[in-house]
Amino acid sequence: MIEEKLRRQTRKFKERADYDQQQNAYYLLPFRFHRLDETRDILVNEVGDYLVVSTGTVEKIVSRQITKKSHYDLYADLLSGFFISEQPIPPLIDILATRYRTKKSFLDQFTSLHIFVISLRCEHTCHYCQVSRVTQDKAKYDMAERFIDQGIDLMMQSPNDQVTMEFQGGEALLAFDKIVYAIERTKRLALTYAKQVTYVICTNMAVITREIVDYCLVNTILLSTSLDGPAYVHNQNRKRPGKNSYELTLQGIELARSVLGHDRVSALMTTTSLSLNYPTEIVDEYAAQGFRSIFLRPISPYGFALRNERKNHYETAQFLDFYKKALDRILEYNRQGHFYSEDYATILLRKILTPFPVGYVDLSSPSGSITNAIVFNYDGAVYASDESRMLAEMNDFTFQLGHLDTHSYADIFYGPKTQQLTQAWTNESLPGCSECAFQSYCGADPIHNHATQGDLWGYRPTSTFCQKNMEIIRYLIDLMETDPTVKAIFESWIKPRP
Template sequence: MSRFRGAEAFAASGDDWQLLPFRFERLNGRVLVTNMVGEHLVLSGEDFEVLATGELPADSDLVRRLRAKQVIKRSGERAPLSLLALKARTRHARLAESTGLHIFVVSLRCEHSCPYCQVSRQSEDRDRYDMTLATAERGLDMTFRSPSRSLKIEFQGGEPLLNFGLIEEVVRQAEVRNRDEGRDLGFVIASNLALLSDEVLDFCARHNIHISTSLDGPADLHNRNRPRPGRDSWERAVDGIRRVRETLGVDHISALMTTTKRSLDRVRDIIDTYVDLGLRGIFLRPLSPYGFAIKTKSYSAYDAERWIDFYREGLGYILELNRQGLDLTEYFSTVILRKMLTNVEPGYVDLMSPAGIGIGALVYNYDGSVYASDEGRMLAEMGDETFRLGHLEVDTYESIMTSEALLAPLEESFALSAPMCSDCAFETYCGSDPVYHYATSGDFLGRKSESDFCRRNMAIFKHLIDLYENDEFARRTFLSWAGR
């Protein structure tokens, strides 16, 4: 039909391709290419050569793929730039909101004596290690100074239920303030549940409070990791989880596990325990280099490689369970998959750039000190006050948010300008963790070639991309995790 022109008439006429910002990483013979906002494509080695040497033809399958992912454009085209700008703005929209998570360490006391405790809990002296009402009220002042439309108040410890009276008071006061403020206000209590009473549950039900607890796996493993008088930590946690599910609802409970050396061979047992308790997901996470974890050498008991194997095996098993029809999510992968497959920045404090310290979370310690992150106060309990931003009695919101103790690590760790991060294909999936790098290498930036943070995350990114590209079931599962 002569009225119609063939496809070749609409292919780009010249070969005046302009490269848009992209980064790449070699993956067993193939090359992963990511565009400015983290959309990815995997090219053959030969195709990548063609792109890298600037010898792209006017039209080819490769040219079409590169245009679709905004890696190249024609000189007159504006749509690719406005779309990249739109996506970049969306990804960073959270920055304008500023601090959404406010952690109140209501007591440093705990009746557990876990050797890996990362916050260096105390066993006695109520007067010294409990937060006072006056301090908590100042913490609330600070919380409501944040411009964020949603505010989450998390009660931490020690074991926060040891100072439950204060929690009740903070929740009541926050709700009263919020009648005028109209924020999207939520509460979380991070508890080992050993002291969970019906009175506590009843209060949580009335105030829509979420519970986050610790569950390391099956009874023997959990009880060895988490000693307490009576050696019944697991039994109490499991009973608590059951009661929270039934009283507050399945969506009001989540559990976190800590990986110790003894966990490494038992990832399936650990996951089975979660499934058996009806938990809808698990967060496979490594031990952090703080607190007793350092003192008791728990942290150095295994290396990054060993943990990566643990993670891979666990994720494989979770996919296997999904294949059998179980709806089970791995939360750490989900954070990364959201960054990989959507424009939404999930706001996970340990995987953000600029870093999540201060602008993602603020920590009000029992004694009124303000820290840039939970890890920052863990470090302080070890005697290093680098991430102490000030004190609730003397400092204002302005002085804390503009303190050098916050701004210097934010700026120095910013991944887009960090050596080895700025040209890393995974930069948009990753984040900067100045506290981690300070703790392990003495500066906010860290040396990425020696960083286990980098090694662990890179291995996970590669593993997720590999599954996404080559396993249809994994791809679908990942899309559904990213989409919820």
């Protein structure tokens, strides 16, 4: 008896008889599980369907103690949810395969987002800026026209017939003449290559003019700006001469909305150490300014943002506390009848509650770097992602894929640097991720691993990427399972809107 008990506690391969179907009522299909809280576990199958069960149920499932007679509802849920099967190959396995293929269909058309760093010039001195901005009089840091041409030519070679051309800085509008040049050339080539192009300009709104906005209207250009919260937060985070960044941002938003329409202008916030103290106030500020969503974004651990540790460094647990308080405030707005969503939660909820793909770079497997986004720097260097460019500003060129002057499309998108990234850009094959219940909701980020842990693969127990995503996913599911009202609110966030 003692020997038998010890044998069961080992992790050695069991004898074939242990898996004999004659002894068992059903077959196990691939699923993973995670402790939701002290009394509940969550099971997640291969296509992201989840089932919340009482703690201890997993052991009963694996040991074949669940029967139709004694656990009818649970047995039916497990069977219909592709957690178990009464046959070696489930009758509906083709449907399962189709759903898995659909989840990964963001790979079908390859790279869509093409970021052009049109200038490093900027009149702000934000302490969390990840790149080495320069003063606005240094035009030599604008993107040369030959690099613009070469970047557009590569974008036209993308297999994707719907591409996004995004202009970043510095402050992109300080090189507005270069943006106009790029868009006019792209418009001509898009007809030849049958491309549908979405144009986005990232701007702090401080230098925007009516002339610029009118051009955006004619060319259906989206504007993305930064709003970190009320004036006492925004102006501390985003400094500029005159200490009026907040005031100029609101003026620019109002001007752009008056011409382009309300929903053609979006905003992002960055969470600094100061921001952590004002979760409710930041949410209220976005609501007061007429935004129907907010992206609660932690500070990126890249580039020059790391130099100001007092203002920019905080523990993941502190951000999660901030996030939950802010999310609770957003839910309160929804309970009062207002539509107001949190963007990161919405991305995760689409992955949790729908069978459809999500092309968000940070939550893709394979990673969205290269497969979904590429960066053409002002100096002609090509990077795997915006974060890769930030690392290069600190003389880490690990993810520089090539140069527009010297490398072809094949060199950049299929070259040795890309092949190196592919070794660690699928979470299905990463230690710690491969057995994680939240694998299908999360992504792989080898660039984050390299920046924070020193290698592409990373180490999950100490990964801030892992800590943040696991807890947010767990918290969202817990909220839905605890309160049906919250689930209804979350479902409203993922429905298509005009």
